[in-house]
Amino acid sequence: MIVSTLGSHSALQILHGAKKEGFPTTIITENSRENFYRRFSFIDNFRVYKNLDDAVNLINSVDGVLIPHGSLVEYLGIQRTMNISIPIFGNRNLFSWESNQQKKMYLLKQSGIRIPESFESPEDIDRLVIIKLPGAKGGKGYFLAKDKSKAKEGINHLIEEKYIKSSDDVIIQEYVTGIPMYFQFFYSPIFSRNELTGMDIRYETNVDGLKRVPGIINTEPSFVVAGNIPVVARESLLPKIFDYADRFVETTRQLVKPGIVGPYSLETIVTDELDIVVFEFSGRIVAGTNLYVDGSPYSWLYWDEPMSVGRRISREIKIAVQKNKLGDVTT
Amino acid sequence: MIVSTLGSHSALQILHGAKKEGFPTTIITENSRENFYRRFSFIDNFRVYKNLDDAVNLINSVDGVLIPHGSLVEYLGIQRTMNISIPIFGNRNLFSWESNQQKKMYLLKQSGIRIPESFESPEDIDRLVIIKLPGAKGGKGYFLAKDKSKAKEGINHLIEEKYIKSSDDVIIQEYVTGIPMYFQFFYSPIFSRNELTGMDIRYETNVDGLKRVPGIINTEPSFVVAGNIPVVARESLLPKIFDYADRFVETTRQLVKPGIVGPYSLETIVTDELDIVVFEFSGRIVAGTNLYVDGSPYSWLYWDEPMSVGRRISREIKIAVQKNKLGDVTT
Amino acid sequence: MIVSTLGSHSALQILHGAKKEGFPTTIITENSRENFYRRFSFIDNFRVYKNLDDAVNLINSVDGVLIPHGSLVEYLGIQRTMNISIPIFGNRNLFSWESNQQKKMYLLKQSGIRIPESFESPEDIDRLVIIKLPGAKGGKGYFLAKDKSKAKEGINHLIEEKYIKSSDDVIIQEYVTGIPMYFQFFYSPIFSRNELTGMDIRYETNVDGLKRVPGIINTEPSFVVAGNIPVVARESLLPKIFDYADRFVETTRQLVKPGIVGPYSLETIVTDELDIVVFEFSGRIVAGTNLYVDGSPYSWLYWDEPMSVGRRISREIKIAVQKNKLGDVTT
Numbered sequence A, B, C: 001m002i003v004s005t006l007g008s009h010s011a012l013q014i015l016h017g018a019k020k021e022g023f024p025t026t027i028i029t030e031n032s033r034e035n036f037y038r039r040f041s042f043i044d045n046f047r048v049y050k051n052l053d054d055a056v057n058l059i060n061s062v063d064g065v066l067i068p069h070g071s072l073v074e075y076l077g078i079q080r081t082m083n084i085s086i087p088i089f090g091n092r093n094l095f096s097w098e099s100n101q102q103k104k105m106y107l108l109k110q111s112g113i114r115i116p117e118s119f120e121s122p123e124d125i126d127r128l129v130i131i132k133l134p135g136a137k138g139g140k141g142y143f144l145a146k147d148k149s150k151a152k153e154g155i156n157h158l159i160e161e162k163y164i165k166s167s168d169d170v171i172i173q174e175y176v177t178g179i180p181m182y183f184q185f186f187y188s189p190i191f192s193r194n195e196l197t198g199m200d201i202r203y204e205t206n207v208d209g210l211k212r213v214p215g216i217i218n219t220e221p222s223f224v225v226a227g228n229i230p231v232v233a234r235e236s237l238l239p240k241i242f243d244y245a246d247r248f249v250e251t252t253r254q255l256v257k258p259g260i261v262g263p264y265s266l267e268t269i270v271t272d273e274l275d276i277v278v279f280e281f282s283g284r285i286v287a288g289t290n291l292y293v294d295g296s297p298y299s300w301l302y303w304d305e306p307m308s309v310g311r312r313i314s315r316e317i318k319i320a321v322q323k324n325k326l327g328d329v330t331t
Helices: A012-020 A030-037 A050-059 A074-082 A095-096 A101-110 A147-160 A237-257 A286-293 A309-322 B012-021 B033-039 B052-059 B072-082 B096-098 B099-111 B150-160 B235-253 B286-294 B311-323 C011-020 C031-037 C052-060 C074-082 C096-097 C099-112 C148-160 C235-255 C287-292 C309-322
Strands: A004-005 A026-031 A046-051 A062-068 A129-132 A143-145 A171-174 A179-187 A193-206 A223-229 A262-268 A276-282 B002-004 B025-030 B045-049 B065-068 B128-131 B143-145 B171-174 B179-188 B193-206 B224-230 B263-270 B276-282 C002-006 C024-030 C045-049 C062-066 C127-130 C143-145 C170-174 C180-190 C193-206 C223-230 C264-269 C274-281
Touching: A004 A012, A004 A050, A004 A074, A004 B099, A004 B276, A004 C274, A012 A026, A012 C235, A026 A050, A030 A046, A030 C235, A046 A050, A050 A074, A074 A095, A074 B171, A095 A101, A101 A276, A129 A147, A129 C193, A143 A147, A143 B052, A147 B065, A171 B025, A171 B150, A179 A309, A179 B224, A193 A237, A193 A286, A193 A309, A223 A286, A223 C180, A223 C223, A237 A262, A237 A276, A237 B033, A262 A309, A262 B193, A286 A309, B002 B012, B002 B072, B002 C223, B012 B286, B012 B311, B025 B033, B045 B052, B052 B072, B052 B128, B072 B096, B096 B099, B099 B276, B099 C274, B128 B150, B143 B150, B171 B311, B179 B235, B179 B286, B179 B311, B179 C193, B179 C223, B193 B235, B193 B286, B193 B311, B224 B286, B224 C223, B235 B263, B235 B276, B263 B311, C002 C011, C002 C052, C011 C024, C011 C096, C011 C287, C011 C309, C024 C031, C024 C052, C031 C045, C045 C052, C052 C062, C052 C074, C074 C096, C096 C127, C096 C170, C099 C235, C127 C148, C143 C148, C148 C309, C180 C235, C180 C287, C180 C309, C193 C235, C193 C309, C223 C287, C235 C264, C235 C274, C264 C309, C287 C309
Parallel strands: A004 A026, A004 A062, A026 A046, B002 B025, B002 B065, B025 B045, C002 C024, C002 C062, C024 C045
Antiparallel strands: A129 A143, A129 A171, A179 A193, A179 A262, A193 A223, A262 A276, B128 B143, B128 B171, B179 B193, B179 B263, B193 B224, B263 B276, C127 C143, C127 C170, C180 C193, C180 C264, C193 C223, C264 C274
């Protein structure tokens, strides 16, 4: 059985981990990136596409399991993704929930997790807000607005630039004061447990550059994710985030069967009261896990060998196959 | 012999490391955290308390060595800590010195280490200062003041909020301009040497969030430590910090017998003249070491195996037992 | 054959890696740092100098290969460096190119790499610029200027302080808005390939401290590098930076024979369009690699063992010796 993935996001980590677990590996990649991926010896097979419709056909031609990542739906679009016919690791039913911000926040809210106040219309804004484009756009187009007039101005700009069609397309959230922390989890149906696989902070352009020269450059900050920085949390924060994680998995098992399987992340702000506010989740492997190709400060608490999330996925598949339970970890 | 610790701070790292060195492990934990700690297979025994007096009794019921960490005195208070009757790794005589900021700074000063100017009374303030609450409070209540009137205002606020009783209870330090660097050391009586075990930067809420949006949010920054980020220093800074470390250990051997044993940290600002100013120390394992469960960029210079500080402690105990010198590393 | 280096910068990593590859190691160190380096057991031999002319003689007395690093030319000066008569790992012909900022930028430009606009004279400045001192000074003296009058003011200050003789001695570059990312590469003549060995962000005093207290301290930021923080990049940035790296190596093979050999770095700003602008390169091992003594998130994609850049250098030497090709990796 082959482990395959689309050439972007965390493909190196995923296929490196698959090879470590003994699987043959296949990458489905745009032709412009073929040379890049050929630099790495753990990738066995190349399926090279020129356009996105070909990509789906190539994905479907692989005899194995596709590992989805944060760029899969973003690249292919939700329609093409629906045409994937080979088994996908994890829960493909989450894709449509994830493409709808209201439904995403509903899953968090139903789990009893503290989330930021959200505003349906710019008219309702009564505090500092962050305005986001839907989908996994890597922070592109995000902006801050101090009040409703600034918010409308920015939204009109996004409409003019054709990023969105109307103000209904954006997410307007209270800007919670605190520090961002991204908790990376893995829910294992095989072990029936939540594992904390790592944590990171996003490194965003240009906001993380502008902050070094306050008052010198008069530019609105942008929030485009260009990388990730490792971090660990106070140990006393961990019981709360694990409670969140357990309840979140349980909610998805009720509402989006079979529920979360494998990697996901809870994207939070930690306030100075040490409260944790979850403003977003990702239902699959996040790019912040690329920090931990040789294991994270948390993965070593579970495993006596280097365990990236990419490898963890293939380990779950391997054990599932051995136990004749592949259906429990794929959809 | 069992290795035990209180369930918080760096307990996971400490017990993970103890298990790696072959010791049975016991956690003494508040009942609300029991489920959390049960997620980790390297913890053998659980002693669960509902109130802090029970905690001390449970600690004393363990047949082995207690590893203290930064939350031990903070949770139990200095009085209860004094009632611990089983051997404590390291020097318990430091506890009372650490609870008195004047005595702490005196140890640094006596070691010929550059420290920030401190002000006994808000009346004396003549520059930007940082005002701190005593004890290991994780940065809670810290604030900056540009002048004496701002300082008094903030101190009165702390008195009103019942954090302190009078201005005598705060530490007023010159705010040294530069960057924070936390140097983690381990003094080994068995090897008679100082080891640099790692370095970190604290990740503080909300100051590390506010800096991303300067001028947009008009909130006074707070300095509550929520996590830690890894860092390495220019190699040319290391001879100076090792000199500091050697002299500091020597001073404690003179003044607080038997002196520093095991992990400690020197908490510094590095100026743009590359001078190192130590504004604080911790006499035991700090949470920043949680970054290095699989070893740090510095630990690998000493050890050919993954050596967290938690594991390093148990290694020291193990060798001490073998050499019949347990008394050299416990008090 | 002995592997030797000068005692500073990344000497610990270089000699630690050499020892792992089975070489005897020698450090050439200033007498004030001898005690520091004696703390590490992987350093076999010490050659201790009191003045820099002695340093060159001591370097030349070692029967083996010298590993140069970012402090070699800075400490010895270009003249003394020219007097080194033992084999140097990498391309010594790059030293003179690197001491001339115009020639450095020319190599990048010739490679078709996007670089910041540069200004020959302060008179030409029409935007925010960063003004730099020539050579590897670790950021000392760098400053930002909003316009030509601020630029002249700062340059005059540098002349008064005798850092430079005239405005011809500084580099004036457009300040590109975005985030810094330092890509660490290794070009292997033995394997004929570019390896990405890691990435980092510089931790600079006092700018990275000032940003935490915007509006409170009215000090011009300084940019003295005191440490490094780990980071990974979005995977989709990697094909572009590898293209840059391939073309850069090719340019050096044409213009500075035998071209880049071993470690180098491309020092970049990533804009919010996810474009990569290279504002500087280093032709040898950079201090940011000190983060990865046990391997980086990228080195593990090539090697199944911990591979620091220091160790990678000695691995290249070892294989070169085995293949009777030492001349391919030394000059």
